[in-house]
Amino acid sequence: MSEYLPGLEGVPATRSNISFIDGEKGILAYRGYPIEQLAAHSNFEETTLLLLDGQLPSSDELEQFDSQLRRNRRVKYNIREMMKHLPKNGHPMEMLQTALASLGMFYPSNECMVGSDLCEDLDYIHNMTVKIIARMPVIVTMWAHIRSGYDPVEPRPDLSYAENFLYMYTGAEPDPELARILDTCLILHAEHTINASTFAALVAGSTLASPYGVIAAAIGTLSGPLHGGANEKVVHMLHEIGSPENVSRWLDRKLASKEKIWGMGHREYKVKDPRATILQGLMEKLAESRGGRVSPLLETALALEDAAEARLGPKGVYANVDFYSGILYAEMGIRTDQFTPIFAVARAAGWLAHWREQLADNRIFRPTQVYTGETGREFVPIDQR
Numbered sequence: 123m124s125e126y127l128p129g130l131e132g133v134p135a136t137r138s139n140i141s142f143i144d145g146e147k148g149i150l151a152y153r154g155y156p157i158e159q160l161a162a163h164s165n166f167e168e169t170t171l172l173l174l175d176g177q178l179p180s181s182d183e184l185e186q187f188d189s190q191l192r193r194n195r196r197v198k199y200n201i202r203e204m205m206k207h208l209p210k211n212g213h214p215m216e217m218l219q220t221a222l223a224s225l226g227m228f229y230p231s232n233e234c235m236v237g238s239d240l241c242e243d244l245d246y247i248h249n250m251t252v253k254i255i256a257r258m259p260v261i262v263t264m265w266a267h268i269r270s271g272y273d274p275v276e277p278r279p280d281l282s283y284a285e286n287f288l289y290m291y292t293g294a295e296p297d298p299e300l301a302r303i304l305d306t307c308l309i310l311h312a313e314h315t316i317n318a319s320t321f322a323a324l325v326a327g328s329t330l331a332s333p334y335g336v337i338a339a340a341i342g343t344l345s346g347p348l349h350g351g352a353n354e355k356v357v358h359m360l361h362e363i364g365s366p367e368n369v370s371r372w373l374d375r376k377l378a379s380k381e382k383i384w385g386m387g388h389r390e391y392k393v394k395d396p397r398a399t400i401l402q403g404l405m406e407k408l409a410e411s412r413g414g415r416v417s418p419l420l421e422t423a424l425a426l427e428d429a430a431e432a433r434l435g436p437k438g439v440y441a442n443v444d445f446y447s448g449i450l451y452a453e454m455g456i457r458t459d460q461f462t463p464i465f466a467v468a469r470a471a472g473w474l475a476h477w478r479e480q481l482a483d484n485r486i487f488r489p490t491q492v493y494t495g496e497t498g499r500e501f502v503p504i505d506q507r
């Protein structure tokens with residue numbers, strides 16, 4: 123029997139040519155392009171097409187995809203109505219998972235099972251990819267209004283993906299600088315090899331579940347605080363610390379009681395996550411453009427990162443992508459519980475790229491276990507126990 127490795131550490135679960143990580147050197151590349159270049163020169167729409175198709179698109183290809191996304195922003199009336207009946211104080215990740223799973227009822231995938239057990243309907247796969255990517259941010263921003271008892275802001279087809287998100291979220295004309303920052307955040311969060319939520323997507327996809335079932339499984343998996351949910355925890359943690367002077371004592375106490383420092387540590391990276399470095403730069407640039415006003419959250423975060431590096435660095439524990447993203451979103455006026463939904467909006471690109479890659483050569487995931495339970499027991503009737 124093969125060795126059991128908790129958390130499947132180091133166990134390859136698939137072959138993929140979508141993204142690459144060198145965790146010792148802090149390298150991340152999508153389809154061979156370094157994340158730093160994509161963050162500096164691409165936009166979310168283009169990066170998504172790169173992830174889906176494997177190549178940087180021509181301007182015609184990009185324009186066509188972008189216009190499909192813009193035309194598919196409207197969310198069905200029934201889904202809006204359903205959202206109005208969800209608990210207003212429920213977590214937006216649960217709302218998002220519910221809405222995505224419900225959308226699947228309108229687009230059944232059964233018709234695309236052509237004779238064999240593989241989904242060969244490329245039009246269905248493409249159309250559903252567009253619908254999911256186009257509608258996820260719309261659902262997230264609609265919820266921001268619906269849960270406060272207001273009508274959602276209607277999407278605008280003249281705005282880019284990131285601009286439309288900000289417009290629908292605030293109801294105001296999007297600030298170009300904030301839109302560019304959000305666009306970069308979306309690029310940084312779009313893909314990351316076989317992380318837990320992408321693995322969940324692959325497991326669901328391997329049963330030939332519909333793309334909506336696949337994305338709903340991935341959203342549920344991303345929501346946990348050990349994964350995408352950590353960005354929200356980081357901001358609560360920084361509020362709890364309060365100010366840079368408190369960092370050292372706070373950290374001693376947490377480490378002594380073996381508690382987690384949110385936004386730190388990674389299964390793959392043994393150095394600082396390259397996405398955290400880019401996000402930190404964005405945060406500093408935003409502060410500069412606001413006359414050098416550094417947010418108290420950022421000041422505390424910088425002090426915590428320094429102190430934690432000294433204590434946890436020897437274990438290879440450094441800031442991950444979730445460490446700075448929440449601070450940036452908070453500075454952009456986004457509510458804390460919307461941070462992970464924004465992550466999900468971006469990661470839909472990676473989830474769908476992996477789902478499509480796997481469909482082309484699918485085999486159901488069915489690992490084994492090491493049984494540690496009892497054997498050979500005799501059933502005892504209830505009145506004799």
Ligand SMILES: CC(=O)SCCNC(=O)CCNC(=O)[C@H](O)C(C)(C)COP(=O)(O)OP(=O)(O)OC[C@H]1O[C@@H](n2cnc3c(N)ncnc32)[C@H](O)[C@@H]1OP(=O)(O)O
Pocket residue numbers: 129317347348349350352381382383384385386387388389390434437439442443444
């Ligand atoms: C988008 C993302 O998903 S990025 C990750 C977001 N998650 C977080 O930020 C939550 C905090 N971090 C963690 O819980 C972990 O680092 C994970 C879940 C990301 C990775 O977990 P694993 O790969 O299983 O790491 P593991 O738990 O084995 O940690 C190795 C060592 O580093 C320590 N460590 C790892 N992360 C942390 C942390 N955040 N705070 C304190 N110590 C930590 C562990 O206690 C362990 O120490 P030990 O060897 O003395 O027992």
Ligand SMILES: O=C([O-])CC(=O)C(=O)O
Pocket residue numbers: 313314315316317318349388389390442443
């Ligand atoms: O790769 C991981 O395990 C977690 C992560 O950083 C991501 O999904 O972006």
